[in-house]
Amino acid sequence: MANMVTITIDGRQVTVPAGTPVIEAAKQAGIDIPAFCYYEGFSVQAACRMCLVEVEKMPKLQPSCALPATDGMVIHTESPKVVEARKSMLEFLLTNHPLDCPVCDKGGECELQDMTFRYGVGESRFTEIKHHDVEKQWSPLVFYDPARCILCYRCIRVCDEGLGVGALGLSFRGVSAEIIPNRGDHLECDECGWCIDVCPVGALTSGTYRYKSRPWEMNYVPAVCTHCSNGCKTTLSVRNGEIIRANNRDRSGINGEFLCVKGRFAFDFVHNGERLQTPLVRRGGRLEPASWSEALQAAADRIRASIGRNGRAAVIGSTRTTNEENYYLQKFARQVLRTNNIDHHRSGDLITLLRLVGGRKDALATVNDLYTCDAALVLGADLAQQHPLLAVQLRANWRHHQSAVYVITEGPVREDQYAARSLRASAGEETGRLEELREELKARRNLVVLYGPTVKGDAVHRLVAFGDSLDIPVKYVCLVDYANSRGALDMGLLPHLGPGYRPVEIAGMTLDAMLEAPDLDLIWVVGANPLKGGRRFAARDAFLIVNELFLNETAEQADIVFPAMSLYEKNGTVTNVCGELQRTKAGPKVMGTKSDLDILALVAAQLGADLGVPLPDRVFEEIRREVPGYNVPLALIATGGAAQTRPPAVPADVDSQPELVRSSGDTLFTSGTLGRYSKKLAEVIEAPGRLFQVLVP
Numbered sequence: 001m002a003n004m005v006t007i008t009i010d011g012r013q014v015t016v017p018a019g020t021p022v023i024e025a026a027k028q029a030g031i032d033i034p035a036f037c038y039y040e041g042f043s044v045q046a047a048c049r050m051c052l053v054e055v056e057k058m059p060k061l062q063p064s065c066a067l068p069a070t071d072g073m074v075i076h077t078e079s080p081k082v083v084e085a086r087k088s089m090l091e092f093l094l095t096n097h098p099l100d101c102p103v104c105d106k107g108g109e110c111e112l113q114d115m116t117f118r119y120g121v122g123e124s125r126f127t128e129i130k131h132h133d134v135e136k137q138w139s140p141l142v143f144y145d146p147a148r149c150i151l152c153y154r155c156i157r158v159c160d161e162g163l164g165v166g167a168l169g170l171s172f173r174g175v176s177a178e179i180i181p182n183r184g185d186h187l188e189c190d191e192c193g194w195c196i197d198v199c200p201v202g203a204l205t206s207g208t209y210r211y212k213s214r215p216w217e218m219n220y221v222p223a224v225c226t227h228c229s230n231g232c233k234t235t236l237s238v239r240n241g242e243i244i245r246a247n248n249r250d251r252s253g254i255n256g257e258f259l260c261v262k263g264r265f266a267f268d269f270v271h272n273g274e275r276l277q278t279p280l281v282r283r284g285g286r287l288e289p290a291s292w293s294e295a296l297q298a299a300a301d302r303i304r305a306s307i308g309r310n311g312r313a314a315v316i317g318s319t320r321t322t323n324e325e326n327y328y329l330q331k332f333a334r335q336v337l338r339t340n341n342i343d344h345h346r347s348g349d350l351i352t353l354l355r356l357v358g359g360r361k362d363a364l365a366t367v368n369d370l371y372t373c374d375a376a377l378v379l380g381a382d383l384a385q386q387h388p389l390l391a392v393q394l395r396a397n398w399r400h401h402q403s404a405v406y407v408i409t410e411g412p413v414r415e416d417q418y419a420a421r422s423l424r425a426s427a428g429e430e431t432g433r434l435e436e437l438r439e440e441l442k443a444r445r446n447l448v449v450l451y452g453p454t455v456k457g458d459a460v461h462r463l464v465a466f467g468d469s470l471d472i473p474v475k476y477v478c479l480v481d482y483a484n485s486r487g488a489l490d491m492g493l494l495p496h497l498g499p500g501y502r503p504v505e506i507a508g509m510t511l512d513a514m515l516e517a518p519d520l521d522l523i524w525v526v527g528a529n530p531l532k533g534g535r536r537f538a539a540r541d542a543f544l545i546v547n548e549l550f551l552n553e554t555a556e557q558a559d560i561v562f563p564a565m566s567l568y569e570k571n572g573t574v575t576n577v578c579g580e581l582q583r584t585k586a587g588p589k590v591m592g593t594k595s596d597l598d599i600l601a602l603v604a605a606q607l608g609a610d611l612g613v614p615l616p617d618r619v620f621e622e623i624r625r626e627v628p629g630y631n632v633p634l635a636l637i638a639t640g641g642a643a644q645t646r647p648p649a650v651p652a653d654v655d656s657q658p659e660l661v662r663s664s665g666d667t668l669f670t671s672g673t674l675g676r677y678s679k680k681l682a683e684v685i686e687a688p689g690r691l692f693q694v695l696v697p
Contacts, residue, residue: 003017005073006071007071014029018070018071021064021069022053022062023064023065036111036150036152037153042154042158043157043161045152048152049063050086052089053076054077056073083119090115090119090121091121094124096147097112097150098148101113103211106202107202110200112150112200112201132147133147133178135147139685141191142191142206142207143206145205149201151177152200155198156168156169158194163190163395167181167187190388191261192260192261193206193265197249198257206245206265207680208265220238221236222585222640223587224582225263225483226483226566226674227483228386228482229577230255230388230390231254231255231389231483231576232254233253234246234247235249235252241588242271243267243268243271247264253642255389260388262668266675269674271588271590272550274677275549276550276555276561278290279291280551281298281559300606300607304607311522312521313339313520314341314342314509314523315524316514316523316526316528317493318344321488322484322487322567322571323484325572326484326488326491327619327622327623328600329600330342340507341509342494344528345528345662346662347480349457349658350478351657352461352658353460354649354650356460358501358648358649364475364476364477364578364644364647365476365477365578366580366642367576367578368393371394373397376403376450377437377447377449378415379450380409380427380451380454381409381413382667384413385691386666390577391414405418405419405420406421406422406440406441410424410426410427410454410692411693412693413694414694420440428455428459430459434466442472444472457659460658463476477577482672490579496654496657497650499623499626501628510660514537520537521542522542522543523537523544523545525558527548531554536557544558545558546560547561547596548563562599563592567584569590570616571583571586578644579645579646580644581632581642581645582637582643628646667690667691669688
């Protein structure tokens, strides 16, 4: 146990581990010491001098961010001497700072503005002409105004230490000093915008938000990012039904305040002009607009006729719809259409893993485990591009706790920068190099293994057997592609397994079989694009119903298209790559659309089917009762937390069908079919990018 010391801050005693920065010790005592350059979790800069405190028996004021707590220390954070020093520092910072708060994007959220108000700095003794430099656009997403910059270096440190990108640096000296990008006059980086978030003033501003709104004009909606599977919480700033920006400054989710470029900027697909806002019905070979009642009636009539003649039906589900919608969809397929022909795009071999470790205590890792584990092993994944939150967690663990990271991939990855060992292996051959790491891994206290889509079937068997042979606690993460890829599996969008991986009596057709079956009578595709790339259903005469946001390749072939809501527009729950369940709430509104849950319920009602009350909360209650591992504490997710689900073991005789596992191979700047409708993703110079190719640094 760490050596504990007791110090006194403003008359309050607090006991902390020896060496804790005084600024952090003060937080534990409920005392806020102002600072611009200090940022929790990153190296100490001690540049702004705002956190100066008075320490008894020390002759000078001390920067509390760089002052380790020692036993018996007596500290004053708001003494007249300290307050006068802070006023002086603010006066210096405002010497060149433009007083353009009424038009600055940071107005109302600016730390310099707050400090000036707090300490009452209303006058300045400096009357010289202010040094000014013009604003610069570093990328479509990041703008820099050097006149507003107070040189706190937060942006440099989050980019360098937090991400390992190092795209920002400092140039010039004195009054001319300013932050510069890594490629001449522009950025080539992850475009994550973390530098914008941490900027305490309005020096760095967002290309999607600048000059659009004031903070107090917007509503703030807690949602889960709809792109990759990491489950980052994103707070949507919504005004008049439109998303104005996305960030997570309240650190309310498993990601803290981190968001990647997709989570922070790629929300613009919601308001893309190509969104479908009215149902389409094929008439005379053409898709024509129809009313909701016409389209629902036409779908119900066609389904009723298909059931009446025992036609073969098939359903393809989504990896971006909520758990409630996926659960309801499989129920609709199995109870109304009376078929197990239901599947979805699978991107990770979780079924084999659950056959081997399902039911074991602590066999599946959480996002937080990546920050606390002693060692991690990554196989077959470009983590920084495909799973940016997991990559940030591993990097933070290495920086803060000196954890060891081992990598086996087909090409260079960013984790090579700090990995204890990096090995190269062809895709699918990664487990062949495990033995080379045995002795090093055995020496660690515990291990988290993350494996990508090329590790499947027998390779998962070899991986788990290797983990068991190490004689240390080992946890696993099966990496999957999209926001609710994990939930689609758990909810039973599978032809041979129902909710909670319960085997069904007669297995249905897989997704590949559906595409190749010539005798299908009815196909319903919900939020997926199986015809991407020019594929066609072999059943050319099958009646095709599609729920979609856009008229993509699959929707173009449909007989009826229902305009559906995106994940940001509806309430429900999703399950991330680590099996952590979170609630997401509806933010923006797009006229004319409905949730997939509503569409399914309306068609079911037309058919006279009783599938229960189609409200997200009621369906979730049923999921908690019926799906093993999902009886999670309601209070935890209701308050914005993430609850770990505990899937049961899959029976040993179940075919895991590893041949159906195919990742989309998205980079940091692509997001399947959805990504093509984000203009911001398309605009950045780094898009679309390539996996296993480290561009930065």
